[in-house]
Amino acid sequence: MELIATLKLIEIGDEIEVLSTDKGTAADVPEWVAKVGHEMVEVVDHGDHWSVVVRKAK
Amino acid sequence: MGNRILIVGGGLAGTIIANGLCRQLGTQLRKGDISITMLGTSDKHLYQPGLLYVPFGKIRETELFRDQRKVLDKRVPYHIDPATNIDVDAKKVTTQSGKVHEYDYLVIATGSRLMLQNIPGMEEGAHWFYDLDGARKMRDALNEFDGGKIIVNVNVPHKCPVAPLEITFMLYDYLASKGVMDKTEITYTYPIGRLHALEPLAEWAKPAMDQNGIKYETFFNTKEVDPAAKTITSEEGETLDYDLLVTIPPHNGAEVITDSGLGDGGWVPTDRNKLLREGSSDVFVCGDTTNIPISKAGSTAHFEADTIVDNLVSLMTEGRWARDYDGKVFCFVETGMSTGTYVWFNYTTPPNPGAPSQMIHWFKLAYNRLYWLSARGLL
Structure with missing residues (x-):
């Protein structure tokens, strides 16, 4: 939800990093990004949290 | 540190803080050692959660409103004069009428808008x-x-x-x-x-x-x-x-936040424990206005406001912090027209909704009136 809200506030081409302890985030975000047409930059498992980076594409 | 507290926003967050400070700083207020001032946008205080019942004809509209000056402690001057610029470097707030309010401590509680x-x-x-x-x-x-x-x-x-x-x-x-x-x-x-x-x-x-x-x-x-x-x-x-x-x-958050360069979308970057604006030591942020990724709800504003009251009083009287905000939120959840449940959670404890019951629904209906005690800082 925070990712979607923040994507509305940034410019096309900007990247946003989501830090989440919810493992569902690592699976849900790439699925949604593919569906809506933004770009996945990376998903990194840091052990106690996930880092998910998305680039705004439209 | 000086003694002028300015609260921008007359919703639940700002009102609980103003009333809570008055309860704890009565002596200092009487002697004139401190002052508390509030800037708001309306002479009416709206119980926003009550709007949920309006489409079903389940609440009287008069129950949704009180005069803000009656909800607010009489020792707090209330100006219906919305802030148009907040300058955290110069420590002053300019209003629609052109007045300039200087402060030693600022509370930003300007809420959100559709x-x-x-x-x-x-x-x-x-x-x-x-x-x-x-x-x-x-x-x-x-x-x-x-x-x-x-x-x-x-x-x-x-x-x-x-x-x-x-x-x-x-x-x-x-x-x-x-x-x-x-x-x-x-x-x-x-x-x-x-x-x-x-x-x-x-x-x-x-x-x-x-x-x-x-x-x-x-x-x-x-x-x-x-x-x-x-x-x-x-x-x-x-x-x-x-x-x-x-x-x-x-x-979005309030226009004055973006106009003052305090946060994209009107949300102010805020320390999730101290509830201070990031980069400031004298600007607290409360309620919907923060960018903290938790529920934007009256309950959040309530528990944040309680924390800010304790910390402001402690800082002004003893020069120390009282406690951190732990992310506490409590929400009733109506599950129909005659049953309800509730959730509570914080930064480390996820919610665990229980089985809906009629009693919790009735408790929620009671809270629709008890709210005014929350706003007064009593509940």
Whole structure:
């Protein structure tokens, strides 16, 4: 939800990093990004949290 | 450190802080050692959660409002003169009338506002209950509704995150008792891949919707509404028909926040424990205004405000911090027209909704009146 809200506030081409302890985030975000047409930059498992980076594409 | 406290915003957050400070700093206020001033936008204080009941005719509109000057401690000058610029470097706030208020401590509690205009066609094509005018129109539409497709459409960001679930289950009960549910299809749309941002609530809501035949679409972020064709389309490419569209509108923070360069979207970057504006040691932020990724709700504002009161008093009288905010939120959840449950959670404890009961629904109805004690800093 925070990712979607923040994507509305940034410019096309900007990247946003989501830090989440919810493992569902690592699976849900790439699925949604593919569906809506933004770009996945990376998903990194840091052990106690996930880092998910998305680039705004439209 | 000086002694002038300025509170920008006359909603629940600012009001609890003002009243709470007065309760603890009575001696200093009497001697004139400190001052507390509030800037607001209206002479009325609105109990926002009560709007949920308006479409169903289940609350008297007079119960939604009190005079702000009566809710607020008499020792706090209240100016209906909205802030137009907040200068945290010069420590002063300029208002619509051109007055300049200097401060030693600032509390920003300017809340959030509906941004229906951000989605093409939404204002013309949808109903909503997040303001009184919208809730009245939704009540009239429900009176006339005799069956068809209803969409409950959720947008981000929005305040009161349980309200979309509440309105869905209340609509079901209302239409069932009206005898038109067998001719009605309710579809709930949500922006992410489950039915609620809080996973335990999503898991709780799914079987409850399945049981009542309520449909749902996830990963649905609204792109546009076509009021003539009565369709709503998502960024993800789905288009749904509707006869009655009920939207949870997207929100932004107050214009003065963006105009003052204090935060994109009107949300102020805020330390989640101290509730200080990031980069400031004398600017507290409370309620919807923060950018903290937790519920934007009266309950959040309430528990944050309690923390800020304790810390401000402690800082001013003893020069030390009293405690951290732990992310505590408590929300009633109406699960129909006659049952309810509740959730509480904080930064480390996820919510765990219990079985709905009539007693909790009644407690919620009681809280609709007890709210005014919260605003006064008594509850």
